[in-house]
Amino acid sequence: MFIINEFIQPQTIEEAYNILVSRRNNAVIGGSAFLRMGSKKINTAVDLSKLGLDYIKDEDGYIEIGAYTTLREVETSPILVNSFSGVISNSVKNIIGIQFRNIVTVGASVFSKYGFSDLITALLALDTEIELYKAGRIPLDDFLKRPFEKDVLIRIFIKKNQRRASFQDLRNSVSDYPILNVAVSRLDNQWTIAVGARPRVAAIAIKASEALSEHLGPENLAYYADIAAEELTFGTNERGTAEYRQAMCKVLVKRALMEVLECK
Amino acid sequence: MQIEIILNGKKVSLDVKNNELLADTLRNYGVFSIRKGCDTTCCGLCTIWVEEKPVLSCAMLSVRADGKTITTMEGLQREAEEFAQVLVAEGSEQCGFCSPGFILTVLAMKRELKNPTQEEIVHYLTGNLCRCTGYLGQLRAIKKYLGVA
Amino acid sequence: MNFVGKSIPKIDGMAIATGKPVYTEDMVPPNALVVKLLRSPHAFARIKTIDTSRAEKLENVACILTYKDVPNRRFTLAGQSYPEPSPYDRLILDEIVRYVGDEVAIIAAADEETAEKAMKLIKVDYEVFEPVLDYEKAMGHPSVVHPEADVHCNFDIGMDKERNIVSSQKIEVGNVEEELEKCHIVVEETCYTQAQAHGMMETYRAYSHLDHTGRLVVVSSTQIPFHVRRQLSRALKLPASKIRVIKPRIGGGFGGKQTGAVEMFAAIVTLTTGKPAKIVYDREETFTATNSRHAMRLKVRLGADQEGFIRVVDIQGLSDTGAYGEHASTTFGVVGQKTLPLYNKTKAVRFMGDVVYTNKMPAGAFRGYGATQGTFALETAVNKLAERLNMDPTEIRLKNLIKEGETSLVSEGIRLGSSTLHRCIEKGRELIGWKDKYPRLEVGEHKVRALGMAVTMQGSGIANIDTASAEIRLNDDGNFTLLIGSTDMGTGSDTILSQMAAEILETTIDNIIVHAADTDISPYDPGSYASSTTYVTGMAVVKAAEDLKKQIVESGARILGVSIDEVDYDGLKIITVNGDNEVTLEKVAELQILGFGGKRQLVGNSTYGSPVSPPPFIAGFAEVEVDKETGKVRLIDYVAVIDCGTVINPNLATIQAEGGLVQGIGLAMYEDVRYDERGRMTTNNFMQYKIPTRKDIGNIRVVFEESFEPTGPFGAKSIGEVVINTPAPAIMDAVYNAVGVRITNLPITPEKVFLAMKQM
Known part of the structure; x- marks a missing residue:
């Protein structure tokens, strides 16, 4: 059973941040779906619901998603459904059920850097930045590589462009955590391949992405998929061995590439 | 902490602990239609409506319900009975333990989706687990209830 | 009716x-x-x-x-x-x-x-x-799970607890080894089934x-x-x-x-x-910390002659009962009981093996109760044999399966009272499209669809052991109370039993109060398990209702001053044959209970146990699509054609079947049980242990091919358990027909299929 000594709904992000960092065991709570499964002892729980961060908007060349937006809103948002081949909406569709997605938030999903996250993989394949109160606005890829530091994730920016994208995942039961997930996007000749649930958090297959961007031979997609599978590291957990994940990386990347090439 | 909610149309004041989950708060208040089935936020049994949206009441802190409109099966009896008639006629309520969460999700779907396809129905309800029926009788009942093919 | x-x-x-x-x-x-x-x-x-x-x-x-x-x-x-x-x-x-x-x-x-x-x-x-975690290493392990001296067995179940053996069993009819020598073809397969939750x-x-x-x-x-x-x-x-x-x-x-x-x-x-x-x-x-299905290793050997008759069935098993021996010997025994009678052209059959203690959660009773495990192993071996014989899997079964009126080596002379299993197979292969789709169709660059099938039997109650009582009262205002001790756990058995009582008493469902279960009030019933409620308790209800009806007629005749041959009963009143006089049921009730007519409340009673456990049968057919690049299996279509005797309530029987099939699909494809090296179960919630969601199951079609079971109430047999048995072997065979790998270790996960394909 988790413990919360104090529950606070700050009126400003600054206040939220100050409370968060004022004690070691103060924490921001997202959708609280995962919180209830642990036995965290939280001194002050910081709730972001009063900060107006529940929105998805298309403004100034960016799609902006507030941290308090739920995954269900991400799934059904016309803005997201109609951008980047709907890759972001697609990525969250199989996460448990709508009752769950109506509660869990984008901010918590991204900030927690869950290895199994489908959303992070999709975001990583796009030109995504996140805005943190303290660390400021940084590329998602940078954030994922940084060591954990307390902060408040405010919003996510995705550069609005004509990226085509595809999300691929492999699960046994539909509502299970993914064995592996892949997102691939393309803007003109520039490609990005992201692979998640390795089981570690999503990463960009840099070499494969570069090789593709330099020279695309549609007849030999497996070649690029193999590069991705070779350059990334994979681990073993209960859902699959490292070897299987590596093999599946080739398959899913190839399929994602094909889908992107088809959706002109 | 003291919270005030609109529970099934009535204003209710409740004294809740900071780590209390809404499913427990409401059951302790006597809302027996709420069932807990998993403890890991993935079975759908405890589904209620918060501001008209189906959510897992076992994943929601009670303190966060302050000021919210909460609807449980107790507050939707007439509509629930309409659908339950169809479900029962199909024989697919079986043990019934998951029915309240399931039916609330069906009724939420009815409001949210117009003439849903079979695929959309199944997608909307994937988060509602059932171990008795094998789901197909539920699907037959939903289609009859919504009058869709 | x-x-x-x-x-x-x-x-x-x-x-x-x-x-x-x-x-x-x-x-x-x-x-x-x-x-x-x-x-x-x-x-x-x-x-x-x-x-x-x-x-x-x-x-x-x-x-x-x-x-x-x-x-x-x-x-x-x-x-x-x-x-x-x-x-x-x-x-x-x-x-x-x-x-x-x-x-x-x-x-x-x-x-x-x-x-x-x-x-x-x-x-x-x-x-x-040092714990005993691997049941294949339990026998003779240096650690003894139950070292205490005061373990007691009511029967000799072959316990040798110093060697961690709870039960040792062997039944053999004919000489298996000798008959195998004479066979044209012998196939062997070892199957593992998991401790399903x-x-x-x-x-x-x-x-x-x-x-x-x-x-x-x-x-x-x-x-x-x-x-x-x-x-x-x-x-x-x-x-x-x-x-x-x-x-x-x-x-x-x-x-x-x-x-x-x-x-x-x-x-x-x-x-x-x-x-x-x-x-x-x-x-x-x-x-x-409760119980699960018994995990088992079952080695099956089948011998057949040149004409494709199965002459030998030999099953050797090892079962993991975990830390305590609940249902250990009986579940294991059922493996043999529900497999050996199926193919009755045999000359020798054997079932033998051991149940062992380990330091894991105890196993217990689970729908199917050994028949599920036995069916998976036997039917997998039969499918393999069909291939070796170059016979169609449906044909080898039509040729070898027991028919109504026949006996098997293990049926002790008792003839099979009812079966439409052969018709189930014929119907099922038609519905699934066997002629056009078997064994496989390529459906795209890396996808292939294929069919597989299996048959199964279960029992209806436990013969000569489980005995149920039922009581029906005629209440003071002419309605009835049906008292039973069976336990409707959502199946609808309370309703089914009231249907039977209403049928006999010619009354309506509304007019019957059903009460169950309270040991202070209910007549004795072992409870709802072993596929017994419709068949065993049902027969007790039928007999109790008949008993009460007889008393009502007698009372009515007495009130009317005529003999019982001179009256009819229509559920509402007792009326003389020539129609000149009548008394209502309410009046009978009133006079028996309140007035001076009888001074005895009319109560029908019955206690019933069956000397036989008639098997329901199913022919199950699976169509799967296998992704050859990932090993992912998708169930496209499942057809189950069922002989459960008379179907008492078609809707409820259909849901029992669909629910059981989906649980069987879970066993086949999703429900993995994992322990860590210290013996801690890691699949301890629904995020780790995946039961099928409604997106995981494909299309399922249930069809009844009714028989009439002479010993059952209105000709009924059971339905509750048999429904879980066919999906695992049928899906497994379909995967084999798709990509050539037999995943004999359940569940059939993408990685297992992928790795097996790589090793081909």
């Missing part, structure tokens, strides 16, 4: 569907103590010291019990008729803990928070032993209190109220007359609740404190 064969809605349907408080936890008195259990973190250990003093000092802690505080008489939690074939090998709390999750201390407090706090304050010092939506729970006479009342979500009363009596050293067990509505059972689990913990707290006490298991406890 007015009611039998009709899809009557469940009598409790509207209440349970609309969330009414009719389940165990809904009825707990508000002042009940909360009972929590401290569990062993070790797979095998002895408690050296246990210090509860700090915990006991907490305000609002009512009591803390350890092994020192419980009666020292061993018992079994298996819900079986007395004398139980399961060994008496457990205590409420024991000095030795035998699996991770075994109970160490019982904590009762005024509220959950205090109970949890108290639990943390209990100090236990363990002497940790029941995953009923309502976890285990019970509460108890003392009544106005000081008797212990236990309300429990159980399939076996009468067995629970007997267990408690033995475990608590309390006369059964001092115990009452009540079963409210149950949120699913699937056999899990055929084993006692929580009742004893609440009961001992109530006895100790005199206060009401409740225990509600969470999902993790339900997964890790």
Whole structure:
């Protein structure tokens, strides 16, 4: 059973941040779906619901998603459904059920850097930045590589462009955590391949992405998929061995590439 | 902490602990239609409506319900009975333990989706687990209830 | 027929569907103590010291019990008729803990928070032993799971506990080895089935209190109220007359609740404190500290002659019962009982092997009860044999399967009373499109679709053992009360039994009050398990209704002053044959009970047990699509053609079938059971242990091919268990037909298929 000594709904992000960092065991709570499964002892729980961060908007060349937006809103948002081949909406569709997605938030999903996250993989394949109160606005890829530091994730920016994208995942039961997930996007000749649930958090297959961007031979997609599978590291957990994940990386990347090439 | 909610149309004041989950708060208040089935936020049994949206009441802190409109099966009896008639006629309520969460999700779907396809129905309800029926009788009942093919 | 064969809605349907408080936890008195259990973190250990003093000092802690505080008489939690074939090998709390999750201390407090706090304050010092975790290495392992001297068996089940063997069994008719020598083709296959979890939506729970006479009342979500009363009596050293067990509505059972689990913990707290006490298991406890299906390794050898007749069936098995022996010998025995009679052109058949103790969660009863495991192994081997013989899998079965009126080597001369299995196969292969789709069709660059099939049988009740009683009263205002002790766990059995009573009594469902189950009130019934309620309890209800009807007619005739041959009964009144005089049922009731007509309330009674357990049959057909690049299997279509005798309630039978098939699909494809190296179950919640969602199952079609079972009520046999057996072997065979790999180790996961394909 988790413990919360104090529950606070700050009126400003600054206040939220100050409370968060004022004690070691103060924490921001997202959708609280995962919180209830642990036995965290939280001194002050910081709730972001009063900060107006529940929105998805298309403004100034960016799609902006507030941290308090739920995954269900991400799934059904016309803005997201109609951008980047709907890759972001697609990525969250199989996460448990709508009752769950109506509660869990984008901010918590991204900030927690869950290895199994489908959303992070999709975001990583796009030109995504996140805005943190303290660390400021940084590329998602940078954030994922940084060591954990307390902060408040405010919003996510995705550069609005004509990226085509595809999300691929492999699960046994539909509502299970993914064995592996892949997102691939393309803007003109520039490609990005992201692979998640390795089981570690999503990463960009840099070499494969570069090789593709330099020279695309549609007849030999497996070649690029193999590069991705070779350059990334994979681990073993209960859902699959490292070897299987590596093999599946080739398959899913190839399929994602094909889908992107088809959706002109 | 003291919270005030609109529970099934009535204003209710409740004294809740900071780590209390809404499913427990409401059951302790006597809302027996709420069932807990998993403890890991993935079975759908405890589904209620918060501001008209189906959510897992076992994943929601009670303190966060302050000021919210909460609807449980107790507050939707007439509509629930309409659908339950169809479900029962199909024989697919079986043990019934998951029915309240399931039916609330069906009724939420009815409001949210117009003439849903079979695929959309199944997608909307994937988060509602059932171990008795094998789901197909539920699907037959939903289609009859919504009058869709 | 007015009611039998009709899809009557469940009598409790509207209440349970609309969330009414009719389940165990809904009825707990508000002042009940909360009972929590401290569990062993070790797979095998002895408690050296246990210090509860700090915990006991907490305000609002009512009591803390350890092994020192419980009666020292061993018992079994298996819900079986007395004398139980399961060994008496457990205590409420024991000095030795035998699996991770075994109970160490019982904590009762005024509220959950205090109970949890108290639990943390209990100090236990363990002497940790090397656990037996691999059941294939259990026999003769240096660690002995049950070293204690006072384990008791009511029967000789072949126990050799010093070698960790709970039960050894062998039946052989004919000489298997000799006949195998003569066979044209011999195939062998070794199959592994996992310790499937029941995953009923309502976890285990019970509460108890003392009544106005000081008797212990236990309300429990159980399939076996009468067995629970007997267990408690033995475990608590309390006369059964001092115990009452009540079963409210149950949120699913699937056999899990055929084993006692929580009742004893609440009961001992109530006895100790005199206060009401409740225990509600969470999902993790339900997964890790109750019971599951027995994991088994089954090696099958089949021998056939040149014409394709199966001459030998030999099954050698090893079963993992875990830390305690509930249902150990009987589940294992059923493996043979529900496989060896199927193919009756045999000259020799054998089933033999052992059930072993390990330091894992105990196994217990689970829908299918050994037949599921046996079917998977046998049918996998039959499919392999068909291929070797170059025969169509449906044809080898049509040629070899037992038919109505026939016997098998193991049927002791008893002829099969009913079967449409051959028609089921013919119908099923037509529905699935066998002619066009078998064995496979390529459907794209890396996808292939293929078919597979399997057949199965189960029983209906336990012959010569389980006996049910039923009672029907004619009440003062002309309605009826049907009293039964069977336990509707959502299946609709209360409704089905009232359909039968209404049919005989020529009344309506509305006019029958159904009461079940309360050991103070209900006539004895073993409970709902072993596919017995429709068949065994059903027959008791039919006979009780006939008994009552006879009495009504006699009473009516007496009131009218004529002989019983001179009256007719139409459900509403007794009328003379020539139509000149009549008396209503209400009047009969009134005169029998209130007036001076009879001074005896009319009550129909029956106690029924069957000398046979007629098998229901299924032919199951699966169509799968396999992704050749990932190994992912998708179930496209499943056809089950079922012979359950007369279908009493088509809707409820259909749902039983669909639900059982989906549970079987889970066993086949999704439900993995994993332990870590220290013996901790890691698949301990629904995020780790995946039961099928509605997106995971594909299309399922259920068709009935009715037979008429002469020994069954209205010709009925059972349906509840048989439905789970065919998906695993049929899907497995379909995957083989798709990509050429036999995944004999369930479940069939993408990685297993992928790796097997790579090794081809």
